[in-house]
Amino acid sequence: MKDSNSDFRDFLSMLQSEGELLRIKQDVSAEFELAAVTAKLDGKQAVLFEKVRKSKIKVACNVVGTPKKFYLAIAGSRKVGQMDIRKAIHSRIAEALSRLAEPAKAQGGAPFENNSSRNLQDLPIVTHFEKDAGPFVTSSVVFAKDQEKGNQNQSTHRLLRLDDRHMVIRMVEGRHLHKCFTYARDHGEDLKVAIAIGVHPAVSIAAAYQAAYGVDEMLIANSLLDGKLVLAKANYSQLYVPSHAEIVLEGRIIKDRTQEEWMVEMLRTYDFKRKQPVFELERIRFRDNAIYHDILPGHAEHRLLMGLPVEAKMFDYIKNVVPTTQAVHLTDGGSNWLVAVIQIKKRLEGEPKNALMAAFSAHPSLKMATVVDNDIDLTDPVAVEYAIATRCQADRDFIIMPNAKGSSLDPSSDQVNLLTTKVGIDATASLLKAKEGFEIARIPGEEKTRLSDYV
Known part of the structure; x- marks a missing residue:
């Protein structure tokens, strides 16, 4: 019997049963119009566009655009209970990482083998913003053989459609797919790849985790799916991809051909123009009645898919350095990527600075981090600003690190040399002063008082 939440369309059905999916039957254009409607639903419901002009394929957007939907994708039968939703996500990812297991291999044909094409125009690839270089695939999970380590690598990359058979692929220099590509290129070869679109969100989350080089991210995906992931061998590339994928593209990244590309990225600014491989x-x-997945760049789904897995990774890393770490939050103002707040239960002076150094090590793109006490709500920017204002002295509590490796997006x-200045802020109360001086005043009974009883 097929599991009720093991592929992309099953997850969409679950969202519909939860009241989290909006179906749009009106005909829409993949050029700007679809993105504009999705933007209106940012941070709200997922949306399924049932009729996209010039295509027979439906498009789903905003699929994991809230922490709730993100958790539904990896929770299985688990309930949040009283736990904060982000802590529940961190806990679930940590649990999955502790129980890695090889996915099963399909014995028969995969559903995506039912139909085929050699024309990229058959896909409803979306043009999102007015100054983008063109229509971009934004939800693709790219599979490649890591010849150096001997296993597969999976990661998410944007692709700009050029014509019927060619796309430009953006690879961050030094990241895992780029290593696979440069290894092949240095040996005079193109790199064969398979590109999956419309996979269960757990697969996308695993691909975004930034596992250590040589770790197969599909083990993480399989664990997030409680062992239900099945892989199928793609014919041309001989790579194993999720058998449930809605769409699979196979081809090669050409060793000696590049083309200029640019688009809006996580910060909702245009990435600078650069030549990338084709x-x-x-x-x-x-699949029959395939569903294409589009992620609106710089909006909630994009930021959460990239940020929450890294947030979980940061929490584990920092907690190993400062065991009393309570939580880590990549802020919305930092596009869930550049700015973090770390909450600790401080025992010793110096722990906040150790936490800051750990944070910058765990997430090299991080630009600014603030450490707060456990009585400060790290998700409330006003509370964090209050901590900086009342518990911090810039001359001793700010760490400034010029010429550090940073994000290419900032x-x-x-952006060419990936250099930035990083700032760490210790906004915790000094243990060398009386703690009463930092105590936030409370009114007894305020939490239980209901204004409706008095007016």
């Missing part, structure tokens, strides 16, 4: 399509395969940085 992907050449061999074949598209897709327009204020040296």
Whole structure:
């Protein structure tokens, strides 16, 4: 019997049963209109566009655009209970990482083998913003053989459609797919890849986790799916991809051909123009009544898919350095990527600075981090600002690190050399002063008082 939440369309059905999916039957254009409607639903319901102009394929957006939907994707039968939703996500990812297991391999044909094409125009690839270089695939999980380590690598990359058979693929220099590509190129070869679109969100989350080089992210995905992930071998590339994928593209990244590309990224600013390698399509395969997944760049689904797995990774890393770490939060103002707040139960002077150094090590793109006490709500920017204002002296509590490796997305940085200045802030109360001086005043009974009893 097929599991009720083991692929992309099953997850959409679950969202519908939860009242979290909006179906739009009106005909929409993949050029700007679809993105505009999705933007209106940012941080709200998922949306399924049932009729997209010039395509026979439906498009789903905003699929895990809230922490609740994100948790539903990896929770299985688990309930949040009284736990904060972000802590529940961190806990679930940590649990999955502790129980890695190989996915099963499909014995028969995969559903995506039912249909095929050799024309990228058959896909409803979306043009999102007015100054984008063109239509971009934004939800793709790219699979490649890591010849150096001997296993597969999976990661998420944007692809700009150029024509019927070619796309430009953005690979961050030094990241895992780029290593696979440079290894192949240095040996005079193109890199064969398979690209999955419309996978269960747990697969996308695993691909975004930034596991250590050589770790197969599908083990993480399988664990997040409680061992229900099944892989199928793609014919051309001989790579194993999720058998449930709605759409699978196979081809090669050409070793000696590049093209300029740019688009809006997580910060909702345009990434700068750069030449990137070109992907050449061999074949598209897709399920009956396939559903394409589009992620609106810079909006909630994009930021949460990238940020929450890294947030969980940071929490584990920092907690190993400062065991009393309570929580880690990548802020909305930092696009869930550049700015973090770390909550600790401080025992010793110096612990906040150790936590800061651990945070910057765990997440190299991080630009600014603040450490607060456990009586400060780290998700409330006003509370964090209050901690900086009342518990911090800049001359002793600010750490400034110039010329550190940073994010290529930050327009204020040296984007070519990936250099930025990082700032760490210790906004915890000094243990060398009387704690009463930092106590936040409370009114007895305020929490239980209901204004409706008096007016």
